[in-house]
Amino acid sequence: MTGLCQMLAPILSFTADEAWEFVPGKTTGTVHEVELKPSDFSISESEQTKWKNLLELREQLLPKLEGKRQEKVIGKSLEAKIRLYTEKGGKASDLAADTNVLEEFRELVNVSQFEITKDYNADLVMHADGQKCERCWHWETDVGSHKEHPTICGRCVEAVNQFKA
Numbered sequence: 288m289t290g291l292c293q294m295l296a297p298i299l300s301f302t303a304d305e306a307w308e309f310v311p312g313k314t315t316g317t318v319h320e321v322e323l324k325p326s327d328f329s330i331s332e333s334e335q336t337k338w339k340n341l342l343e344l345r346e347q348l349l350p351k352l353e354g355k356r357q358e359k360v361i362g363k364s365l366e367a368k369i370r371l372y373t374e375k376g377g378k379a380s381d382l383a384a385d386t387n388v389l390e391e392f393r394e395l396v397n398v399s400q401f402e403i404t405k406d407y408n409a410d411l412v413m414h415a416d417g418q419k420c421e422r423c424w425h426w427e428t429d430v431g432s433h434k435e436h437p438t439i440c441g442r443c444v445e446a447v448n449q450f451k452a
Protein backbone atom coordinates (compact mmCIF):
# COMPACT_ATOMS: atom_id res chain seq x y z
CA MET A 288 0.00 0.00 0.00
CA THR A 289 2.78 2.43 0.93
CA GLY A 290 4.63 1.73 -2.30
CA LEU A 291 1.49 1.99 -4.38
CA CYS A 292 0.62 5.41 -2.93
CA GLN A 293 4.15 6.58 -3.62
CA MET A 294 4.02 5.45 -7.23
CA LEU A 295 0.70 7.18 -7.76
CA ALA A 296 1.77 10.37 -6.01
CA PRO A 297 3.22 12.22 -9.01
CA ILE A 298 0.34 11.22 -11.26
CA LEU A 299 -2.72 11.35 -9.06
CA SER A 300 -1.49 13.57 -6.25
CA PHE A 301 -4.82 14.17 -4.49
CA THR A 302 -5.98 10.59 -4.84
CA ALA A 303 -2.62 9.36 -3.56
CA ASP A 304 -2.85 11.63 -0.52
CA GLU A 305 -6.40 10.52 0.16
CA ALA A 306 -5.30 6.89 0.03
CA TRP A 307 -2.30 7.78 2.20
CA GLU A 308 -4.72 8.55 5.02
CA PHE A 309 -5.42 4.84 5.26
CA VAL A 310 -1.82 3.59 5.22
CA PRO A 311 -1.07 2.00 8.59
CA GLY A 312 2.13 3.05 10.39
CA LYS A 313 2.88 6.04 8.17
CA THR A 314 5.51 8.46 9.44
CA THR A 315 4.54 11.59 7.53
CA GLY A 316 1.29 13.46 7.08
CA THR A 317 1.44 13.41 3.30
CA VAL A 318 2.68 10.89 0.77
CA HIS A 319 4.68 13.62 -0.97
CA GLU A 320 7.16 13.85 1.91
CA VAL A 321 8.13 10.18 1.80
CA GLU A 322 11.29 9.00 0.13
CA LEU A 323 10.81 6.31 -2.47
CA LYS A 324 12.91 3.33 -1.52
CA PRO A 325 14.23 1.10 -4.30
CA SER A 326 12.37 -2.19 -4.15
CA ASP A 327 14.30 -5.38 -3.54
CA PHE A 328 12.44 -7.21 -6.28
CA SER A 329 14.75 -9.72 -7.88
CA ILE A 330 14.55 -12.98 -9.77
CA SER A 331 16.88 -15.93 -9.70
CA GLU A 332 19.43 -16.58 -12.39
CA SER A 333 17.53 -19.59 -13.72
CA GLU A 334 14.36 -17.49 -13.96
CA GLN A 335 16.31 -14.84 -15.85
CA THR A 336 17.66 -17.41 -18.31
CA LYS A 337 14.21 -18.88 -18.74
CA TRP A 338 12.65 -15.51 -19.60
CA LYS A 339 15.54 -14.57 -21.85
CA ASN A 340 15.02 -17.78 -23.83
CA LEU A 341 11.27 -17.31 -23.94
CA LEU A 342 11.59 -13.76 -25.21
CA GLU A 343 14.08 -14.84 -27.86
CA LEU A 344 11.78 -17.58 -29.02
CA ARG A 345 8.93 -15.11 -29.10
CA GLU A 346 11.00 -12.80 -31.33
CA GLN A 347 11.46 -15.70 -33.75
CA LEU A 348 7.79 -16.57 -33.80
CA LEU A 349 6.28 -13.12 -34.24
CA PRO A 350 7.33 -12.69 -37.91
CA LYS A 351 5.87 -16.13 -38.68
CA LEU A 352 2.58 -15.12 -37.11
CA GLU A 353 2.65 -11.92 -39.12
CA GLY A 354 3.25 -13.93 -42.31
CA LYS A 355 0.15 -16.04 -41.68
CA ARG A 356 -1.82 -12.90 -40.97
CA GLN A 357 -0.80 -11.53 -44.35
CA GLU A 358 -1.74 -14.82 -46.00
CA LYS A 359 -5.14 -14.39 -44.26
CA VAL A 360 -4.80 -17.75 -42.52
CA ILE A 361 -5.39 -15.94 -39.25
CA GLY A 362 -6.62 -12.52 -38.21
CA LYS A 363 -5.81 -11.80 -34.59
CA SER A 364 -3.02 -13.83 -32.99
CA LEU A 365 -5.59 -15.55 -30.74
CA GLU A 366 -6.87 -17.26 -33.88
CA ALA A 367 -3.55 -19.06 -34.22
CA LYS A 368 -2.11 -22.33 -33.12
CA ILE A 369 1.64 -22.63 -32.99
CA ARG A 370 3.27 -25.97 -33.50
CA LEU A 371 6.75 -25.90 -32.16
CA TYR A 372 9.41 -28.25 -33.36
CA THR A 373 11.65 -29.28 -30.51
CA GLU A 374 15.00 -30.88 -31.04
CA LYS A 375 16.64 -32.76 -28.22
CA GLY A 376 18.57 -30.42 -25.93
CA GLY A 377 17.36 -27.31 -27.76
CA LYS A 378 15.88 -24.28 -26.01
CA ALA A 379 12.40 -25.21 -27.11
CA SER A 380 12.69 -28.67 -25.61
CA ASP A 381 13.34 -27.19 -22.15
CA LEU A 382 10.22 -25.18 -22.69
CA ALA A 383 8.20 -28.18 -23.78
CA ALA A 384 9.28 -30.17 -20.74
CA ASP A 385 7.37 -27.91 -18.37
CA THR A 386 3.66 -27.43 -19.03
CA ASN A 387 3.49 -24.38 -16.75
CA VAL A 388 6.23 -22.68 -18.72
CA LEU A 389 4.52 -23.66 -21.93
CA GLU A 390 1.31 -22.06 -20.71
CA GLU A 391 3.16 -18.88 -19.70
CA PHE A 392 4.74 -18.79 -23.11
CA ARG A 393 1.40 -19.27 -24.84
CA GLU A 394 0.17 -16.18 -23.02
CA LEU A 395 3.32 -14.26 -23.87
CA VAL A 396 2.85 -14.90 -27.58
CA ASN A 397 -0.92 -14.50 -27.14
CA VAL A 398 -2.06 -17.43 -29.25
CA SER A 399 -4.87 -19.84 -28.36
CA GLN A 400 -3.03 -23.09 -28.78
CA PHE A 401 0.43 -24.47 -28.56
CA GLU A 402 1.60 -27.86 -29.67
CA ILE A 403 4.93 -29.58 -29.50
CA THR A 404 6.01 -31.63 -32.46
CA LYS A 405 8.97 -33.83 -33.29
CA ASP A 406 8.21 -33.50 -36.99
CA TYR A 407 10.62 -31.02 -38.48
CA ASN A 408 8.46 -30.48 -41.55
CA ALA A 409 5.30 -29.68 -39.62
CA ASP A 410 3.69 -26.33 -40.31
CA LEU A 411 4.66 -23.80 -37.67
CA VAL A 412 1.66 -21.51 -37.53
CA MET A 413 -1.88 -22.49 -38.46
CA HIS A 414 -5.43 -21.61 -37.59
CA ALA A 415 -6.41 -22.69 -34.08
CA ASP A 416 -8.73 -25.67 -33.62
CA GLY A 417 -12.24 -25.44 -32.26
CA GLN A 418 -14.36 -22.34 -31.94
CA LYS A 419 -13.92 -18.87 -30.53
CA CYS A 420 -15.05 -18.55 -26.94
CA GLU A 421 -17.44 -15.64 -26.57
CA ARG A 422 -16.07 -14.71 -23.17
CA CYS A 423 -12.26 -14.88 -23.45
CA TRP A 424 -11.90 -14.87 -27.27
CA HIS A 425 -9.57 -17.86 -27.14
CA TRP A 426 -10.15 -20.61 -29.64
CA GLU A 427 -10.90 -23.80 -27.74
CA THR A 428 -12.02 -27.26 -28.78
CA ASP A 429 -14.43 -27.54 -25.84
CA VAL A 430 -16.63 -24.59 -26.84
CA GLY A 431 -20.14 -25.97 -27.27
CA SER A 432 -19.67 -28.96 -24.99
CA HIS A 433 -21.43 -27.38 -22.01
CA LYS A 434 -25.21 -27.38 -22.17
CA GLU A 435 -25.68 -24.40 -19.87
CA HIS A 436 -23.04 -22.28 -21.59
CA PRO A 437 -22.85 -23.36 -25.23
CA THR A 438 -20.83 -20.36 -26.43
CA ILE A 439 -17.93 -20.39 -23.97
CA CYS A 440 -14.93 -22.60 -23.26
CA GLY A 441 -14.39 -24.98 -20.36
CA ARG A 442 -12.07 -22.62 -18.50
CA CYS A 443 -14.64 -19.85 -18.71
CA VAL A 444 -17.45 -22.20 -17.61
CA GLU A 445 -15.39 -22.88 -14.48
CA ALA A 446 -14.83 -19.17 -13.92
CA VAL A 447 -18.51 -18.35 -14.41
CA ASN A 448 -19.57 -21.14 -12.04
CA GLN A 449 -17.20 -19.83 -9.38
CA PHE A 450 -19.07 -16.53 -9.34
CA LYS A 451 -22.35 -18.39 -8.90
CA ALA A 452 -21.17 -20.34 -5.87
Ligand SMILES: [Zn+2]
Nearest residue numbers: 420423440443
Ligand atom coordinates in the same frame (compact mmCIF):
# COMPACT_ATOMS: atom_id res chain seq x y z
ZN1 LIG B 1 -13.20 -18.84 -22.67
